[in-house]
Every structure is written in structure tokens, then in C-alpha cells.
Amino acid sequence: MSLPQPLGTQLRVMKYLFKGIALGRGLKVRNPGGFERLVAAIYGTPDRVPILAQPYTYAMSMHGLEASVFFSKARPFIGASFNFARYFDIDFWSPVFDFYNIEAEALGQRLIWRKHSEPDVDTSQPLIKSEDDLKRLRPPVPGVSGRMPFVLESYKRYIELMGIPPMVYACSPFTMAVLLRGYVNFIRDIRRNPRFAHRLLDFLSMEVVVPWIEKMVETTTASIVVMSDAWASQPNVTTDMVREFCLPYIEKIVKATNSSLRTVVDTGSWGECSVGDPREVLDIKYEMITRGNFFKSLRPLFLLVWNEDYEKIGIVTARRYAEEKSVCLMLNVRPNLIEEGPPEAIVSAMRKIIREGAGRGKFVIIMNLIPVASPLENVFTVVESVKQFGSYPISDEIETIPFRPPAFMPFSDWFRREGLPLD
Amino acid sequence: MDWEASMKEAVSGGDEVEAARIADAALEKGVAPGDILEKGAVPGIYEAGRLWREGTFFLPDIILAAEAFKEVFVKVEPLLKSGDIAYKGKVVIGTVQGDAHDIGKNLVIAMLRCASYEVVDLGVDVAPYAFVKAACEHEACVLGMGAYMTTTMRVMEEVIRLLDEAGLKKRLKVVVGGAAVTRAYAEWLGADGYGEDAVRAVEVIDALLGWSR
Structure with a gap:
């Protein structure tokens, strides 16, 4: 007898969580799966460093899909992402679409669609051109407006295939305000008309983001909600601007939507390398993930630091900060490296990331973006490097451990034999 | 005042x-x-x-x-009448196809104009052929390209190929920049210059055209 879907899914998640936490605390767990390994890495020390990926446009390209299909139809979108993750044997993946655009599009913002890349907000036509436009604006109907139905259908399909809810995504109000007003206009608002800027942020937070998060959570029972905030990065904005115009709204949203079993975070942005003291930005990012969240030590919090920054400030600086705050550190692999290779350079970079970043746990590696022209061999090399060098305790001899190049079947052959049909 | x-x-x-x-x-x-x-x-x-x-x-x-x-x-x-400003040269500039980011490009344009360059702004999402056509039509001495996403910077390779085909590569200087572009990529691409930021982009162009003191 099968349990009702939401309850069955939640019980399954609880089982994985307990196993993952047990693994992270050093208990023996037989054949841990990728999700359990991720949980172990967030809370402690897993058997090895988990490797995550955002399938995104690389999965789209592998399957020969056009953006108009991949970013608007649930079955091909999830099917291609699922195949990608299985083919490369990724530990954990989430259905990542153009998550900055969903709420903006649902409000009526025009997007630019292209054949082979994700849609973009048409910044030449901002939806809110004046204060009056905000007065006229009606909030979207959560789950109905724009491509919100596509997002919910995609999540449902993910649950069908994976048996667990995905991480769900929302656009942070600060970044959404920039997308809807245009960067220069919004900076002018902040400087000259801060009351309007606050009114806009309040509208986006409480009438757009909160109802959308509630709808996504109702549909999926997701336990992690991630808001992304590219425009709250330095040097685009100053840390003072983030403190006044970004953090208070994150807190409001988190307080309105999280619970003891659900964590809502803003994973922040980047910019550690563009300020004199990287801690200035790391502190802001730490606030972004913790604001409004009570029982912080029990939450699956992670501090994301991107290659543009860690290559300049040093992985060790990011690692020390994460250890000091007792949060999991997540580092990406430089997208251009995956595209350009060669495999020897990838292996060398992965050795460095693991040697300097892995510590005694609380560490995750993510391929956040794989450029579409990246050779399959390079992607496999990233995954294999983590598998071969990332077992805990990390070897002191990591530089001398020989790397065994990955053996793999061409994707078309694999797809014929094992791939999930996309329709 | x-x-x-x-x-x-x-x-x-x-x-x-x-x-x-x-x-x-x-x-x-x-x-x-x-x-x-x-x-x-x-x-x-x-x-x-x-x-x-x-x-x-x-x-x-x-x-x-x-x-x-x-x-x-x-x-x-x-x-402005001809001769009101003694331009140092003409720069055709744009953000590559597939990329709608224009903040960095606009900043470079402002800096170039301050430094007495005549600038033709092609805007964002510029097709490779449009760069070549504009460089030719405007008799530019510098072509500037910006890419702000790793997914779009590859378009620069196509522009360079078309410039080569049109015999323009030797006649003008190509300067690239943008958040996604690295110095190593610019060198690999065969660009004449790499502008790490807006101020540096002007310095690089000055140097390429022999205006550096």
C-alpha cells in the first residue's frame, strides 16, 4: 500500500535526512545516495565531497532542445535535466530554470527569447517606468500567471522521478526591483526617492514573493526555498545599500514563509574580491542566509562563494570564514575551465579546490553553469576528480594520487539505452 | 557658482x-x-x-x-561642428549577441567620450555581422565588444573570424571586456587589447593608438 503522495514524500525525506545526518556524524551508513551525501556534507563529514550540478542549458543542448521548449514545458525540461544528472552521475541536482524571470514575467515584464540560451528580461523596456506604474501594477496570481504553471508542473514531475521534493527557487525582491525598473533607474530611486524604492520592495516582497513561495511550498512540500540575488552583488551596489534595501526584505519574507521544517534563504551573490576586506561581503552574505531564521545551527545553511571571488581572495579565506560561522561552504567550478579544459587543467584545479576547501567536511562542490560547448569528457573529468580525490579524510598526498581518466559512453548511445523519453 | x-x-x-x-x-x-x-x-x-x-x-x-x-x-x-572636438579616433562598440547587459558598456562609452573618442554605440545583443558592418561603414579604428555571461562570450570568436574574412582584422584594433571575459581568453581570441574595467579600457585604447604619454 502506498502512502498519500505528500506524506509519503515527506517520510522519505525524513528517512534520507536521518541517514544523511547520521553519515555526517560519522556513523556507518551503507551505500549512501547523493542526497544523503549532500545532507551529511551540510551538517558534518560525509564519505566524500558531494558534487552538485545545475543541468540548465547544457542539458537542453545535449538533448537538442530549443529554449522555447526547455524553459516552458515541464516534461522535456525535467526529463533532460534528469538524464543529464544520471548520465554524469551527479550526487544531487535541482530543477534550475531562469529563476530570476518567473515573477517578473508573471507581473507583465517583457522577456527576450532566443533559440539556444535562457530568456532574459528586456532591460530596454522596464515594466515600472514611473511611480504611477507601481500604483497600477496588480500582483500575479500565484501558480497561474506567466510561466508559474510550468514551474509547478516541473516540480511535480521532479517529485515523480526523484521521490523527494526539489529545492524551490524565488527571485529576491532587490534583484526583481532592478529587473523591473532597470539598474540605473533603481539606483536613482535609492539615492533620490528612497521612499518609492521601499514601497516597491515592500510590494514585491509581500504581494509577489511571499504568495509565490507559499504556492510552491503547498505544491511540493519543499523544505528548502532559495532566493537568488545577483543584483545585490558588489560592486553593483554598496554594502550600505544591501543593508538598507535588501536585508530587511529578506527578513520579512523569511519570517512570513519559513517554519521549523522549512528553511528559506537568500544565497546572496558575489563580490568578495571587489572590496578591500572580503569579510565585508562575506558578512553580508552570512546575514542573507541567516536573517529571520531561528535555530540556525539546525538549518541546512550553506555559504556560496563563486570562482571569480575565491580565485582572488583564496579558497582558504572562504574556508576559514565558513568554519568560523559553522556553515557549509559551497564552491563552484569555473565554467570556462569546464569548457576549455584541457582535462589535465581541470584535474589540477579540482585537486586545489578539494585540498584547500574540503577541510573536515561541511563542503560541497557545484557545477553551477556548464557552457554548452563543453566537451563531455571535461564534465566527466570534474565529476571523476571529486570521486577520486574527495574521499574523507582528504589525503595529504592529493597532488600525487594518479588520476584515472573517466570511461564513458557517447551520450546518444546512453540515451538510446537508458535515457528517459522527453515527451 | x-x-x-x-x-x-x-x-x-x-x-x-x-x-x-x-x-x-x-x-x-x-x-x-x-x-x-x-x-x-x-x-x-x-x-x-x-x-x-x-x-x-x-x-x-x-x-x-x-x-x-x-x-x-x-x-x-x-x-558640434566639425573641428569643435579633436577626436583621437572612432570606436564602434556593443554587447555581443545573446547578451542584454549594458551597464559596463555604457560606462566604457562615457569614459571614451571624456577621453575625446568618437563613439558609435551599437547597443546590446549585437549580431556578429552587425559589428563587422558597422566597423566598416564607420571606418572605425577600434572595435569594442563586451560579454557579461560565459554563455555569450564565444560570440566574440565569430566576430573575429568575420573580421578576418573581411580583411579588417589588420586595419583596426579589437578590444574586449566584460564580466565573463578574462585576459587569457582575450589573448587566446587574438584581441589586441583587454579592458579589465572602464578606466583600463580607455588606457588600453590610448596605448594601442599611440596616445599614451
């Missing part, structure tokens, strides 16, 4: 409305269009640059200053 000082303050302070108003008033009084740029707007943007270097200004301040400069420039440019 005289109009020059007021204009300088409006531009450096990023007040595009006030800068445009002062430009209008000065034109009405018979100030030469070239002087409006040279004695008011350019000192304003240089002041913003100075405050940026000393750490008083942040990127948003510089961008607002560049926007205020642009407002004055757009007003004054159609009134």
Missing part, C-alpha cells in the same frame, strides 16, 4: 536632470557646445573618477555620473 562649476558638480554628483538644465541654459547664453563638454561635463566625470580612485565613490556613483554626462553629450553632440 558659474555654470562650469555647477555642471561639474551636477555631472560628478550623477544628477542628469540638473546637468541637462545647465547645458540648456548655457547654450541659451551662447556658450559654444564644445565648451559645454570640455569645461563642464568632462571635468565632472573626471572628478567622479578621482573620487572613485580615492575610495569616496562606489560603482553606482560612477554609473550615475556617466549617465549625467551622457545626458549632456546627447544634447550637445548634434550641435
